[in-house]
Amino acid sequence: MRKIALVTxxxxxxxxxxxxxxxxxxxxxxERVFIIDMDPLKTLVNWSKIRGEKDIPVEVVPGAKLTPVLNVLEKQGVTLVILDTPGTASKETEAAMRAADLVLIPARPNAFDLWASETTRKTARELRRDYCFVLNQCPPANQSERVKxxxxxxxxxxxxxxxxxxxRVDFQEAARHGWGVSELNPNGEAADEIHRLWSSIKRRMPREKAARRAA
Ligand SMILES: Nc1ncnc2c1ncn2[C@@H]1O[C@H](COP(=O)(O)OP(=O)(O)O)[C@@H](O)[C@H]1O
Ligand SMILES: [Mg+2]
Structure with a gap:
């Protein structure tokens, strides 16, 4: 079971x-996916309620309970846990980072986000976590000097x-329905970006142990 934390x-x-x-x-x-929402805003709990289906469970877990909960999920055959965190340093954020195989740090192409990324990167390094960045909300042409x-x-x-x-509007429309962009518009450009991002993340994450794969 692999764990990704989205943190910044x-x-x-x-x-x-x-x-x-x-x-x-x-x-x-x-993948058998489970989302852990560690943000007091409970954004993904709400997303899940709108979604209506239980295909991707979303649970709130306090930082102190994270390890035992992850152990149970692994035994239940979950293969991927995605941890969403608040936009502030907190016990929850630190617990999520400690648990993660990969810390994903999203940033928009602006100075404030880039500075925040640096802070998060520092914490990830101190915790000896593998991390990488995703540049999000870029102008679709992707050519501006700011993005570069x-x-x-x-x-x-x-x-x-x-x-x-x-x-892209697809990201906002999908959220409104409790969907991912690949459900809203499977052949759209946002879906294509997310599929490619997932492939990059998979390549970046440590491989599952053979024993787990066989289980
Ligand atoms: N790639 C994107 N294209 C368009 N809107 C986006 C994109 N990514 C995020 N947003 C919008 O930006 C806002 C903040 O995104 P959100 O995921 O809530 O950020 P965070 O969880 O880091 O606070 C939301 O309104 C969301 O719909
Ligand atoms: Mg959020």
């Missing part, structure tokens, strides 16, 4: 949006995942 000490970067869309894309790719500079800054900090994720 900045609201609005796209943690919950990417968490929900990646959860759906991973499920479509055959943002991508360069994140690459320099170590590990920018491909592709860049564009600002």
């Amino acid at each position: 000490q900045k609201g609005g970067s796209g943690k919950s949006t990417l968490a929900s869309c990646l959860a759906v894309a991973a499920q479509e790719a055959g 500079q943002g991508a360069k800054a994140l690459e320099a900090m170590g590990g920018l995942l491909t592709p860049l994720i564009s600002a």
Whole structure:
């Protein structure tokens, strides 16, 4: 069972949006996905209520209970846990980072988000976690100097995942229905970006142990 935490000490970067869309894309790719919502805003709990289906369970788990809960989920055959976190440093955020095989740090191509990424990266390093960045909400043309500079800054900090994720209405529309972008518009560009992002994440994560795969 692999665990990804979406973390950055900045609201609005796209943690919950990417968490929900990646959860759906991973499920479509055959993973048994479980979301843990550690943000007091409970964004993904609400997303799940609107979704209505129980195919991707979403639970609130306090930081102190995270390890035992993860042990139970692994025994139940969950293959991927996605942890969504608040936009502030907290016990919850730290617990999520400690538990994660990979810390995914979303940032928009602007100075404030990039500074916040640096803070989160520092924490991930202190906790000896593997981390990488996702540049989110880029202007769809992807050509602006601001986006290029943002991508360069994140690459320099170590590990920018491909592709860049564009600002697209599909992300907001999907959220409104409790869906991922690949459910809203399976052949759309947002869906394509999320599928490619999921492939990049899969390549980046440590491989499952053979024993687990066989189980
Ligand atoms: N790629 C995107 N394209 C368009 N809107 C986006 C995208 N990513 C996030 N958003 C919007 O930005 C806002 C903040 O995103 P959210 O996922 O809630 O951020 P966080 O969880 O980091 O606070 C939301 O309104 C969401 O719909
Ligand atoms: Mg959020």
